[in-house]
Amino acid sequence: MATSGILLSLVAILLLAMQDPNTSPVHGYLWLLITVAIFMFWGVQAYFMKSSASSISSEGLFFYMTVTAVALSPIALLMTDYSMPINWGVKGVPLTALIQSLNSWGALLFVLAVRYGKSVIVVPMVNGLFPIVTIALSLVFYRSFPSRLNLAGMLVALIAILLMAYDEVRRDNTASSPV
Numbered sequence: 001m002a003t004s005g006i007l008l009s010l011v012a013i014l015l016l017a018m019q020d021p022n023t024s025p026v027h028g029y030l031w032l033l034i035t036v037a038i039f040m041f042w043g044v045q046a047y048f049m050k051s052s053a054s055s056i057s058s059e060g061l062f063f064y065m066t067v068t069a070v071a072l073s074p075i076a077l078l079m080t081d082y083s084m085p086i087n088w089g090v091k092g093v094p095l096t097a098l099i100q101s102l103n104s105w106g107a108l109l110f111v112l113a114v115r116y117g118k119s120v121i122v123v124p125m126v127n128g129l130f131p132i133v134t135i136a137l138s139l140v141f142y143r144s145f146p147s148r149l150n151l152a153g154m155l156v157a158l159i160a161i162l163l164m165a166y167d168e169v170r171r172d173n174t175a176s177s178p179v
Contacts, residue, residue, distance in 0.1 A: 002164050015156060017153075039127070046123045121169070
């Protein structure tokens with residue numbers, strides 16, 4: 001089941017990557033390479049989070065993640081296009097601070113979930129299911145609906161995540177039940 005889930009997730013990636021060229025602001029394929037790098041980095045990160053559970057506390061791990069994020073902030077400054085106007089008003093800095101606080105709480109809870117849960121279940125659920133919240137909010141605020149291919153990709157991704165999580169739970173129950 002887990003193998004089926006992994007194969008379905010690859011199909012989901014292709015379906016989600018397909019955009020209508022007439023309505024999409026997406027140009028080229030650099031974004032897809034960056035996306036692949038992200039899931040590789042986050043996959044390795046989750047592995048080390050789980051494997052370091054006996055060496056460092058969740059709080060310490062989160063602290064070092066925060067220090068690293070602050071250390072990388074000059075790169076974000078270098079990436080900033082200063083020829084464009086920067087919103088210093090109420091919808092700029094405070095909204096960004098709110099968004100970053102949600103990101104920080106999510107990262108802290110992710111560290112805790114990986115430490116105390118099974119990373120093989122936590123990681124796909126977190127990374128695969130949060131788009132459902134994003135989609136629901138988009139439907140409410142923008143009154144837009146994803147294309148058929150993107151919707152199919154979301155459904156295939158959901159099925160893939162559920163297959164992988166169910167397979168892991170099933171294996172745990174089989175291993176812990178008396179024979």
